Amino acid sequence: MGAGVGAAQAADAPKISIMVGGINKLIYLPAKLTQQLGYFKDEGLDVELLSQPAGVDAENELLAGAVQGVVGFYDHSIDLQSKGKEVEAIVVFGQVPGEVELVSSSAAAQIKSMADIKGKTLGVTGLGASTNFLTQFLAAKNGVKSSEFSVLPVGAGNTFIAAMQQKRIDAGMTSEPTASRLLSTGQASVLVDMRSLEGTEKALGGAYPASSFYVNRAWAQSHKAEAAKLARAFVRTLQFIHTHTPEQIAEKMPKDYYANNKALYLQALTNSMPMYSPNGKMPVGGPETVLKVMSSFNPNVKGKHIDLSKTYTNEFVDQALHASK
Secondary structure, three states: OHHHHHHHHHHHOOEEEEEEOOOOOHHHHHHHHHHHHOHHHHOOOEEEEEEOOOHHHHHHHHHOOOOOEEEEEOHHHHHHHOOOOOEEEEEEOEOOOOEEEEEEOOOOOOOOOHHHOOOOEEEEOOOOOHHHHHHHHHHHHOOOOHHHOEEEEOOOOHHHHHHHHOOOOOEEEEEOOHHHHHHHOOOEEEEEEEOOHHHHHHHHOOOOOOEEEEEEHHHHHHOHHHHHHHHHHHHHHHHHHOOOOHHHHHHHOOHHHHOOOHHHHHHHHHHHHHHEOOOOOOOOOHHHHHHHHHHOOOOOOOOOOOOHHHOEOOHHHHHHHHHOO
């Protein structure tokens, strides 16, 4: 009955467009899974999911007013505040980045750690993307200046894999399932692993809230009903992830997301399960870690006053959690 009413309401509801920074990446799986489970429709929402290969492109669509929300990394909200733009994360999907710095098998003899990247070319999804932020931080942490290595935007998935195969990059940062595809064939090995809390704390010094749903603060304030419904749908999905097996979750996803290898997709999803937030809330201390990381290398953020309370809100997630009790 409820789903039928939701579908009828969705037909009358204004369309909400959400840009995802790579819709088939496992770090952003909750976005597509919510749609596949019918949770947007249950809330009476007409949601269109769009995809851009890099989070920075998704961010630009939001700022241009072309979409109402973005599924991307939380760190963009800090970077944007330093530029006078106010966006806030209203649901956190990932407690850690879910990213892996891979070194190609052809460069593995020269690159044993991030301290060895001088003169090398490193792949990132986009030049203003979170993969670039994290690459710059890991380099600086290991005593390598940004002027001492090159970054090349290569996207994710097939374009990242091709860049490594063609030796256009020596190493690069990517997420699942791209990482497992390269590791399974022996074309790459792990240099820095931020798919788990332990690996992230070792690399970045604490929990690093990453994949999230963020919107313009002004939109959240003027569209509280829609923001609350979106938060409810996403929180429901996160609860589904934590009460179902990787196999059950994979069955709900479009078959073309498997890249013709369901077993590998399942392995990548299994590797990713610890990454997902159980409730969508911003982890305590998380924003401070992100700010510390970004302040260490980002000239936009360094020395600027950033009001972290304006970069996220738990208001809508708290409402959703209270309603689900």
